[in-house]
Amino acid sequence: MITQVILNAVVQTAIYMIMALGLTLIFGVMKIPNLTHGAMYALGAFVHYSLIEWFDVPFVPALFIAAPLTFGGGAILERVFFRSSGSGANPVVAIIAGIGLTYVLVNVMTNVWGAWPLRIQTPFSHVLRIGSGAISSHNIVTIAVAISIAALLYALLKWTKFGCAIRAVSQDREEASLIGVNVNTVGLVTFAVGTMLASIGGMFAAPITAASPTMGGTAEIMGFAIIILGGMGSLGGAIVGAFLLGFVDVFITSYVSGGWGGAVAFVFMIVVILIRPSGLFGKKGRQI
Amino acid sequence: MDFMLDLLKKKSTYIFLAATIFVVVVPHFSSPYVLRLMITMASGIIAAMCLNVVLGYMGYPSLCQNVFFGVGAYTMALATLRLGVSPWTALALSPLVTFVIGYLAAVPFLKLRSMFFAIGTLAFTGVVSAILMNLPKITGANAGLRGIPRLVKSDINFFYLEIALILVILVLTVLMSRSFWGKILIAIREDEDLAPHFGINTTRYKRLTFAATSALTGMAGAIFFSYQTYISSNYFTIGSSFTALAIAVVGGGGTALGPIFGGLVVVGAPEVFRGMTEGMTLWRPSFVGAVLVLVILLSPGGVVGVYQKLASYFRKGGAN
């Protein structure tokens, strides 16, 4: 039994990790919490679904088409709605705008795709037995994707020029612009990447939990719980936080009761916010 | 006599009269659907008026108004159904219970600022939502509780009950904003770190304000669910916690009347479109969301802010 629970926890962690990495990236650069993250998580799943069902694109190629589309979507969101909040001067405006946009997005999704959960078929349906538990190849692919994304992001930030720019802006926006970094472009691309990651998370989660317009709600708050726990703006923190809360969520759901996993994560987050808002790995300087 | 003539000259007199006529007459000619809409709008307005004090005057973006609406509502439901008290007793109890819960929540959460406060209260909503959903023996969870006794018999009287509460809150808000309390809240909003240096006990006022507004929201919840006679945890998910916020923001923060206009726009306006196209109700949340985004990005002062800007623009002689 426990093997199964652990396997489930790892998969859940993977999905949360993809979400959280995107969210922490956005927060690190733009200093605002992105409240459209959950809606884009859901939208990613639906766009992917549409490519498969309406255009007969197979699962994997559809991923590669849907991802850039969501990247574009994120870029539009940033440019039109969040650019002015990008300096983090008034996060409340960004929060409320995010809420409003989520309203719109979820409503649009409900009207276009319906409120009922949609089953999405994955070609990775082989089931692997490990000990007393089983894990589908889809879940293994999900885990692999999560690890790759984490590794890619790490490489991007550490070894590329653009990654340097991202780190500069997230440490000190004004200084960065003074040394010639185009802060607006960095913000735009980061936001778009973050949104794309949320969507990818949704694309992989959908075959497991079915796609519905509101699937992003809890995932988004979990994302916040994770990045607050791990330190907002810290990649390593997002990874550790995803593990912690992913395991807590699944273990509580499996051993205690279905509905409480999320609630426990929220309580964790509230406690962290109260005691050490900078999280486990965050730097004190990065707060509001 | 002069006094009467003066009164007739003021614009606000006519607006007040129009509003009174609207409130007194219209409900009698409305279909049950419209009446339900008006009652729902009134509830939203009350919640928004309370949120408005916390967000608009005090500067704390609370995303958990819904929680207090629910606490009051469940107090009404549980007190009448399980303890057998009369609905009016339950109505008296609901603000008391909600005040306590509000105060207890205030202690930890008001230590947070701005964005963290918003996220923290959102998480709080999630926790309470989970509690409501996972204790079916107490709360009836999804299936809910039926048969909550009505405070008054007719729908119209429920509407008047809510109007009464709105008026009370309106008066309290105006009195507050003109008194020392209002000044203290504004000081907290403008520069919370500066205020204590003038001897202002910010902690006390923050907590009391938060708890008091929660209590009034709870009362609105109790009234609404007594009207509906049915309650379930579905009404209190994270997604549903934003209506009050939408109304408060759209109406205009920091003004007493703002939430009323906000309610009219957020709840009422989409219904106007209803007559025009069949599918309009499907798009109502998009409408609300779009208005919210437009307002917060373009005119954070909300409807009242736009009105004030227009008014001063015209006063200055138009394009001059």
Next chain:
Amino acid sequence: MAETGKTILEIQDLSKNFGGIRAVDELTFDVKEGEILGLIGPNGSGKTTIFNLITGVYAADSGRIRFQTQDITNELSYRIALKGISRTFQSTKVFHTQTVLDNMATAMIARARKRHISVTRQKVADVLDFTHLGKAKTVIAGDLTHAEQRRLMVAMALVEDPDLLLLDEITAGMSGEECNEMLEMAKRIRDRGTTIVLIEHNMRVAMALSDRIVVLNFGRKIAEGKPEEITTNETVLEAYLGREEA
């Protein structure tokens, strides 16, 4: 008002750490009633931290602060203010979106309710006169000139007749003439019976105004005495005056 020789504020072995940095290091000094005490020292020597410790913004790690023989070491900010300690800030902290009158009202709220409104009105009129802001009553604070805003800050700190006033670099950003005005004002404040501790970067103002001076470096007291003694003190010259912008 002549100095009475009584001690109004006692700082005893006060220490405060931030992370690994010792901002204030076992600091001990007294403030005598009726005097103007100057706190000087290079940037980062802990001066504003001391003000923050006195007014309850930070909690001390060790040591004692006594005001009029009461221990206020870890007291809450608002209570300390009510006991009669007021302060101004290095950056201009006023309520920028409010009028001058509203700013004053906020400064008095905690105490205004216990007395008649006419008393409050008189106090406001007096203090605005005193700080040369009488004509600006309905101006939005953000629209005032820099020097006027800083005078407003002083007015708000002064209006409830504090026994002790802490001025943090009050002349920051002021022209020579504005500095002189401020100098005069500070003297008049002292003459009315308020003890002043001031942090000053402008050496001319500090020397001209202070009855006594305490010099800090890296959170420690390195010298204490009358202005003329300080200017000739070796340690001080080494640590600080040598680095002063002329």
